Amino acid sequence: GENVEQHPSTLSVQEGDSAVIKCTYSDSASNYFPWYKQELGKRPQLIIDIRSNVGEKKDQRIAVTLNKTAKHFSLHITETQPEDSAVYFCALKPGSNYQLIWGAGTKLIIKP
Amino acid sequence: DAGVIQSPRHEVTEMGQEVTLRCKPISGHDYLFWYRQTMMRGLELLIYFNNNVPIDDSGMPEDRFSAKMPNASFSTLKIQPSEPRDSAVYFCASSRQGMGYGYTFGSGTRLTVV
Numbered sequence: 001g002e003n004v005e006q007h008p009s010t011l012s013v014q015e016g017d018s019a020v021i022k023c024t025y026s027d028s029a030s031n032y033f034p035w036y037k038q039e040l041g042k043r044p045q046l047i048i049d050i051r052s053n054v055g056e057k058k059d060q061r062i063a064v065t066l067n068k069t070a071k072h073f074s075l076h077i078t079e080t081q082p083e084d085s086a087v088y089f090c091a092l093k094p095g096s097n098y099q100l101i102w103g104a105g106t107k108l109i110i111k112p
Numbered sequence: 113d114a115g116v117i118q119s120p121r122h123e124v125t126e127m128g129q130e131v132t133l134r135c136k137p138i139s140g141h142d143y144l145f146w147y148r149q150t151m152m153r154g155l156e157l158l159i160y161f162n163n164n165v166p167i168d169d170s171g172m173p174e175d176r177f178s179a180k181m182p183n184a185s186f187s188t189l190k191i192q193p194s195e196p197r198d199s200a201v202y203f204c205a206s207s208r209q210g211m212g213y214g215y216t217f218g219s220g221t222r223l224t225v226v
Binding site: 034042043044045046049089097098099100102104105 | 143145154155157160162167168203209214215216217218219220
């Protein structure tokens, strides 16, 4: 079945710097790519998503880029703040069904 | 909208006991998902329903696990008998086809089996 590889597993950045998390996939029929943020002890929450007919989407300090040819998509967070500390999950919807396939998660640590 | 509501928030039970987790999806959502989250395995999809019908239960670990959705506003996940390795956070999520594919998760049930 479809698989999503997420890197890195842990990312530590200085407050104010940018953070980039990357996910790769294999099924070219995948058509929806969301990113979720999970703070410690809380539920995963959708922060941004992109569809396969779009190459980039921005929402304030966060952006997602999609390269369909290379089969990877990335989350970009600029001007990081302490409240950005969390685990971030990428996911995708395979072309064949409705469930999401999840990456293993990236723990983002913002250093003061 | 109250969001996806799960109960209980925490459950501590002894090995061998039956455990029932409950979920109320967002009104109008036609998909409901049950996930299990652990440090070792991450987020695992156990089962999902569409219009109250189970579509894929291949993630249910074994026969001790069962899930039902008797109507559009309620679902249960039952473990009988429970074992210590079932200890995890169980999330319910719902979504609505046609509104994108993003899920809304409930707050989760932290299950501890001793």
